[in-house]
Amino acid sequence: MTHRGSRVLHVGSLSRVEGEGALSLHVHDGTVTDARLEIYEPPRFFEAFLRGRSYTEPPDITARVCGICPVAYQMSACAAIEDACGVSVDPVIRDLRRLLYCGEWIESQVLHIYLLHAPDFLGRTSAIDLARTHRAEVERGLRLKKVGNSLMEVIGGRAVHPVNVRLGGFHRVPTRAELRPLHEELKQALDDAWETVRWVAGFEFPDARVEADLLALAEPDTYAIEGGTPTVLRTDGSTASFPVREFTEHVTETHVEHSTALHSRLDGRLHLTGSLARFAIGGAKLSPVALEAAVAAGLGDPREGAVCRNPFRSILVRAVESVYAVSEALRIIDAYEQPARPYTEVPPVAGVGHGATEAPRGMLYHRYELDADGIVTDALMVPPTAQNQGAIEDDLRRLAQHAIGEHDPDDDELTALCERAIRNHDPCISCSTHFLDLTVVRTSGPTTGGCDA
Amino acid sequence: MADVKTRPRLAVFKLASCDGCQLTLLDCEDELLALAGEVDISHFLEASSAVAPGPYDLSLVEGSITTAADAERIQAIRAASRHLVTIGACATAGGIQALRNFADVDEFRRTVYAHPEYISTLATSTPVSAHVDVDFELRGCPIDRRQLIEVITAFLAGRKPDVPDHSVCFECKRRGTVCVTVAHGTPCLGPVTHAGCGALCPAYHRGCFGCFGPSGSVNLPALIPLLRRDGLDEDAVGRFLHTFNTAAFDEELGK
Numbered sequence: 001m002t003h004r005g006s007r008v009l010h011v012g013s014l015s016r017v018e019g020e021g022a023l024s025l026h027v028h029d030g031t032v033t034d035a036r037l038e039i040y041e042p043p044r045f046f047e048a049f050l051r052g053r054s055y056t057e058p059p060d061i062t063a064r065v066c067g068i069c070p071v072a073y074q075m076s077a078c079a080a081i082e083d084a085c086g087v088s089v090d091p092v093i094r095d096l097r098r099l100l101y102c103g104e105w106i107e108s109q110v111l112h113i114y115l116l117h118a119p120d121f122l123g124r125t126s127a128i129d130l131a132r133t134h135r136a137e138v139e140r141g142l143r144l145k146k147v148g149n150s151l152m153e154v155i156g157g158r159a160v161h162p163v164n165v166r167l168g169g170f171h172r173v174p175t176r177a178e179l180r181p182l183h184e185e186l187k188q189a190l191d192d193a194w195e196t197v198r199w200v201a202g203f204e205f206p207d208a209r210v211e212a213d214l215l216a217l218a219e220p221d222t223y224a225i226e227g228g229t230p231t232v233l234r235t236d237g238s239t240a241s242f243p244v245r246e247f248t249e250h251v252t253e254t255h256v257e258h259s260t261a262l263h264s265r266l267d268g269r270l271h272l273t274g275s276l277a278r279f280a281i282g283g284a285k286l287s288p289v290a291l292e293a294a295v296a297a298g299l300g301d302p303r304e305g306a307v308c309r310n311p312f313r314s315i316l317v318r319a320v321e322s323v324y325a326v327s328e329a330l331r332i333i334d335a336y337e338q339p340a341r342p343y344t345e346v347p348p349v350a351g352v353g354h355g356a357t358e359a360p361r362g363m364l365y366h367r368y369e370l371d372a373d374g375i376v377t378d379a380l381m382v383p384p385t386a387q388n389q390g391a392i393e394d395d396l397r398r399l400a401q402h403a404i405g406e407h408d409p410d411d412d413e414l415t416a417l418c419e420r421a422i423r424n425h426d427p428c429i430s431c432s433t434h435f436l437d438l439t440v441v442r443t444s445g446p447t448t449g450g451c452d453a
Numbered sequence: 454m455a456d457v458k459t460r461p462r463l464a465v466f467k468l469a470s471c472d473g474c475q476l477t478l479l480d481c482e483d484e485l486l487a488l489a490g491e492v493d494i495s496h497f498l499e500a501s502s503a504v505a506p507g508p509y510d511l512s513l514v515e516g517s518i519t520t521a522a523d524a525e526r527i528q529a530i531r532a533a534s535r536h537l538v539t540i541g542a543c544a545t546a547g548g549i550q551a552l553r554n555f556a557d558v559d560e561f562r563r564t565v566y567a568h569p570e571y572i573s574t575l576a577t578s579t580p581v582s583a584h585v586d587v588d589f590e591l592r593g594c595p596i597d598r599r600q601l602i603e604v605i606t607a608f609l610a611g612r613k614p615d616v617p618d619h620s621v622c623f624e625c626k627r628r629g630t631v632c633v634t635v636a637h638g639t640p641c642l643g644p645v646t647h648a649g650c651g652a653l654c655p656a657y658h659r660g661c662f663g664c665f666g667p668s669g670s671v672n673l674p675a676l677i678p679l680l681r682r683d684g685l686d687e688d689a690v691g692r693f694l695h696t697f698n699t700a701a702f703d704e705e706l707g708k
Contacts, residue, residue, distance in 0.1 A: 015502035018472050042469040042519045043574055044550040048561035053692060060662065064549050064697065067473020067595060107480075115479060115500060126501030128489040135486075142482040149480055157653045159480055160473040160595040161664070164657045171659040342658075419502070430472040 005029060009415050014422060016116040016126070018068045019429025023418055025400055032404065035397035037389055037422055041429050050379035055081050055348055055370050056167055062366070062381065063161045066430050068111070071104040071152065072359030073366075074165040075226050076381075080366040081167055083244075084353025087346045092339040093169040094226065096155065099332045100162065101225050101357070103151025105325040106189070107159065108360035109275075109318040110148060112426045113196060114141030117315050120420045121203040137199060140192050144322070147182075147189040151329060154182055169343030179333045186330050190289070193323040197293045200319050205312045208399055208421075211235055212270040212391035214277035214307075215251075217358050223285045223324060224278070226357050231281050232266060233307070239281075245354045247365045248380070251387060263390040264382070272391040273362030273384045274425065275317040280307040287331070290324035311395055311424035318426075348374025359384055361428050385427045396421045461609055464496035464509040466530055468516025468523045469550055469578065473595040474541035475499055475515050481598055492609065507533025511608050517543040517578045519550060524575070524584060531585035536608050539581045540601065542594035546666050546701040549594075551578040554700060580700070589614060594664040594697035597649050618669030620644055621661050624652035633660055640683045642693065645671045645705070666698035671705045 009025040019041050026034035046065055050058060058077040063070035075097060082089065089097075114137075115127040124130040131138040149159040155174060156162025164170050213235060217228030230250070231241040242250055251271075253264050265271070279294075283302025286294065291301065297316040300306030308317055350372040356365045362384030369378035399421045403409050409417065465475050479485065479500060495505040512534035518524050531537055539545045547554070553561055558576045581587055591604050591614075600616055607614035617623075621643035625632065633639035633655045641660030643652070647668040654661045673694075680690050694702040 013498055013504075015498045015504065016500065018476075018499065020467055020498070042523065043562075043565065044469055044519070044548075044578075045553055045558075045561040045565055046549075048564040049549070049552040049556065051564070054689065057692070057696075061549065061696065064471050064473075064594065067471040067476050070471075070473070111476075111479065119502075125503035126494075126497075128486070128494060128501065129503065131486055131489070138486065142485060145480075146482040149482070157657050158595075158650070160476060163654050163659065163662075163664075166659070170657075171654075172657045428472075430470070 007411065009411060009418065011415055011419060014419060016119070016423055017427055017429060018066075019427075021427065021429045023396070023422060025396070025414070025418055027400070027404065030404055032397050032401045035393050035400060035418075037392050037396065037427065039429055047379045047381065050376050053376050055084075055368070055374040055376055058366075058368065058376065058379070059165050059167065060161075065381065065383070066428060067160050068108055068428055068430065069104060069359045069361065069364075070161045071101055071156065071165075072357055072364045073381075074162065075101060075357045076355045076364045076366040077368075078165065078167055079227060079355025079357060080353045080368050081355070081370070082346055082353070083355055084351050084368055084370050085346050085349045087168060087344055089169055089344050090339060090341075092337065093343070095332050095336070096170065096173060098226050099329055100152060100155045100165070102325040102329040102332070103148045103155065103159075105225070105360050106148030106322055106329075107145055107152065108148070109322045109325070110141055110145040110196070112360075113200065113315055113318050113322070114138060114145070116426070117423055118200070118203075120423060121315070140195060144189055144192040144196065147185050147326070150185055151182060154178060166343055167346040169341075171342060173338055173342040175338055176336060179336060183330065183333050186326055186333070189326045190323070190330070193319070193326045194293065197297050197316070197319040197323060200315050201297045203315070205310060208310050208312055208395070210272055210276065210309045210311055210391060210395055211398070212272040212394065213266055214280045215266055215271045215273045215363060215387070216277040216281040217356060217363060218282050219285065221285065223282045223287075223328075224358055228356075228358075230356060230363065232271070233277070233280050234269075244356045244365070247354060247356060247382070248367070251365070251382060253386070264387040265390065270390045270394055271387060272425075273387050275314050275321055276308055276311065277362065278358060279317045279320070286320070286324050287327045289327045290320055293323040294320045311421070314424055314426070348372065361385060361426050362388065383428070385429065388425055388427065392422060392425045392427060395425070460491065460493040461510040462495040462505075462508070463492040463605070464507070464512040464534065465499070466496070466512060466514045467498070468514065468527070468544065468581075469519040470516030470541065470543040470548065472499065472515070474544075474593075475513070477540075477596050477598050477601055478513070481602060484602055488605070509534050511536045511538065511605065513538050513540050514544050514581055515540050517547045517550060517580060518584055519575055519578045521575060527581055527584050536588045537581070537585065538589045538591060538604060538608065539587055540591045541596050542592065542664065542666060542697045543578075544581045545590040545592055546698045547578040547580050549697050549699065551700040552695065553578055555695070555703070578700075591616065592647050592665040593649050597651065600649055617648060619648050620668040620670075621646045621648055621650070621652050621655075621665070624648045624650070625655050628652050628656060630655045633658065634679065634683065638683045640680045640685050640693065642676075645673060645676055662693065662696060663702065664697050666701045667705050673705055
């Protein structure tokens, strides 16, 4: 049977992604005419109900946008509101925030590497399925992931929706003695993270190339996590940067004709944010051990301009970033002295504030407008997956076209490839405050079953 | 490891939510592989692309009902499930998105989306129990990992989960945490909030903000004057009670 020609593929419920989405691919006479990552995550209207809330509330409220990256929401919210109020936090508080964020990076990146992404490379349906033959590896992944959660539990109170973050800092800061057990766990984690790099470096990677501008925060002296300057590496190799407050002048959302999805553009062009972008833009600022891991992973030395544009190889970059987050957490804990005050007072000021931080999946921008009493009068959040959707679909289209041109796979194989193309980018569909495509009918697809039909 | 054919079948479903409660299952790093040996994880999209149709012995449902499609879907989930347990504040009380229940949803739609005509949504966010019978409701925004393990274990063993409905105050006493209201005049919802988190916030020097919703015996007329005494004005008291379990606390206010 020949497959070339016209067909429509639809996967009604994507698996091993965060949140709920679907994909559709239209092929006409051997040409991919439409490739879509469809979002049917119901709207929750965060930006609407933030209006009228106190300026102290967004760190707790916006955490609930995403259970996978609540710290990212808390950090971007704090950054934006502190910007509006003209407050800078103490360096030790900034370090503690970074430490909490390292916990989220470890947890989230390792979740993706082991539970969501690795099964694709080994032909398995899940990490549980994988554990039947690779028990030691899966146990290592769970152990490493748990260290990320331990960091969040000690500093934030709990791993999902931490309770300890507030404007200006924390409700309570840890003692040195409280951090000591983490130090031991992290030392073991550094070995596990290294083993992870070696393990994923042995996977087979199909050829692919993301043709989108790469956008990440950059810091002069470190790998950007909890702040920095938005910096873009264009496909032609040129770079540019702009202040966070100009984010919405550069990153705009357009409604594409014949599509119900909002597509984000950076200065009118497709862009991608997340691990590949961070590594390309800030890779040279990684710690020595993470740089060593990058070379061992086969990514090359970012100090010599190594850039990875193959989305399948993003698992390598996530592994390197896991090594980095563990090493960074160790560095912060080693240098930590308990500050005299857990937070800086943040009195309300009428005005507008902007904040951007690096969620595990990429840059997360928040903007708040406050009145003189500290009541939020306007709020805006631009999550990474909303920015990446256009580049993900572009990737999907190109990979599918390439496969059809090369060996004309059957529907099952093409569907599996399309799902992999999406998982490569670790989309977080729960962060869907900006997705528009909510009118999609759930259609039975190859992975659909049970009550999703 | 139990025989595959006789293992109870577990399913996890997601409605309108943040993913955090089902992530809590994957956060059981020490128990996950052991659990996978005891049950057949038949439907858990976030974790596996192997999806099997019902019936399921135990279905865990995260998220609230906010669309007509999900209102239909929960009926199908119920029909396919021997036991249905809601996990978290969204599925149990409508979640923070139930703030729409007290507002004009059309205005919300216009505020967030440039093309509101594409957004199909109900005017309310409602708990699963408003639509179908529920066998157990596990509270929390997010749920507590230990309580989740307890609930799964209890249903697999055919017993009632040991999840007491007393207030956070009990947990503070048990933990030996000094009362933040008595000692520091910090506004705290602990006296009216369902236990389960382990009294985290007071241990971190902040007042409880009600993630687990109302406890078994709520006395808001006694608590509200304390909140006012400790510096919250009427609007702030209203906001304090209207966050992650907004509909459930609002119901208590109406009593």
